[in-house]
Amino acid sequence: MKKLTLLILASAFTFTAAFAQKDTDAKLILNKLSKQYRSYDAVKTDFTLLIDNAQANIKQTQSGTLIARSKTNKYKVTIYETGKHVSQEIISDGKSQWTYLKDANEVQLADADNSEEGFNPAKIFTMYEKGYKYIYTGLQKAGGKTYQAIDLTPEDSKATFFKVRLMVDKLKNQLYSAMIFDKNGSRYTYTLKTFAPVTRLTDSTFSYDKKAHPGAELVDLR
Numbered sequence: 001m002k003k004l005t006l007l008i009l010a011s012a013f014t015f016t017a018a019f020a021q022k023d024t025d026a027k028l029i030l031n032k033l034s035k036q037y038r039s040y041d042a043v044k045t046d047f048t049l050l051i052d053n054a055q056a057n058i059k060q061t062q063s064g065t066l067i068a069r070s071k072t073n074k075y076k077v078t079i080y081e082t083g084k085h086v087s088q089e090i091i092s093d094g095k096s097q098w099t100y101l102k103d104a105n106e107v108q109l110a111d112a113d114n115s116e117e118g119f120n121p122a123k124i125f126t127m128y129e130k131g132y133k134y135i136y137t138g139l140q141k142a143g144g145k146t147y148q149a150i151d152l153t154p155e156d157s158k159a160t161f162f163k164v165r166l167m168v169d170k171l172k173n174q175l176y177s178a179m180i181f182d183k184n185g186s187r188y189t190y191t192l193k194t195f196a197p198v199t200r201l202t203d204s205t206f207s208y209d210k211k212a213h214p215g216a217e218l219v220d221l222r
Contacts, residue, residue: 026136026150029168030128036173037125040197042069047193049079053186062087067198067205068122073112074206075122091208092122098208100216107213110221124178124190127164131155142167143191147176160184 037043049062068075072094079088081102089100092112099108128134132152140149147167154161163181168174174195180188210216 023135026134029136029148029150029170030134030166032173033168033175034126034129037070041071042067042198042201043125043195044198045192045195048191050189050191051186052189053184055185058186066121067201068124069201069206070122070126073122074203076206077121090121091206093203093206096222100208100213104217105213105215106217106219107208108219108221109208125175128152128166132164140167142177145169145176 044065044067046065047063049064050059051062052059062079064077064079066075066077073092074094075090075092077090078086081087086100087102089098091098091100095112097110097112099110100106101108128150132154134150134152137149137151139146141147148170150166150168152164152166154164161180161182165179165181167176167178169176175192177189177191179190182188
């Protein structure tokens with residue numbers, strides 16, 4: 001019994017040490033990624049979004065563009081139909097959020113969700129800094145390349161998702177993908193196709209333009 005107890009303690013110590021080491025590795029990778037991102041005024045990325053829910057028999061892919069300015073918590077997400085026809089826009093100036101739905105010709109106005117449990121596109125590169133536990137899970141292959149994988153878990157039990165898996169390109173020091181595990185069984189995978197810093201960006205980029213959406217009905221949800 002004494003030998004068994006010592007073996008269990010030794011195993012527990014080994015696991016704890018490994019977990020701490022992986023946690024340190026994750027922090028180093030994420031800090032490096034965040035530092036580079038924060039050095040830019042704003043960034044623009046083209047991405048694909050895979051929505052997968054096996055229970056609901058849903059599996060669809062969309063393409064889009066994200067323009068984000070993390071320092072002021074502002075962003076613009078554009079989702080496209082086939083080609084470059086806009087089907088949806090989500091715009092936030094850090095205080096308000098506008099969601100334009102082309103099919104309904106409607107724009108929904110709401111307060112921006114700046115809470116820790118909300119998923120903010122502008123914080124995708126820095127979200128780990130507050131309200132998350134994280135661990136480096138090793139190298140994983142995707143799209144013919146190998147990436148550093150890190151799992152983030154929200155500390156707030158009220159969050160609508162229970163895990164975010166980040167895949168980081170070590171050589172480029174860039175985020176490759178983010179997979180969000182929703183509590184309803186859905187998985188949302190954002191894969192970045194391009195990434196570039198943006199300069200000389202005006203605040204009008206992050207404001208809703210009525211002229212660009214003629215006849216759209218405004219629904220105020222505030």
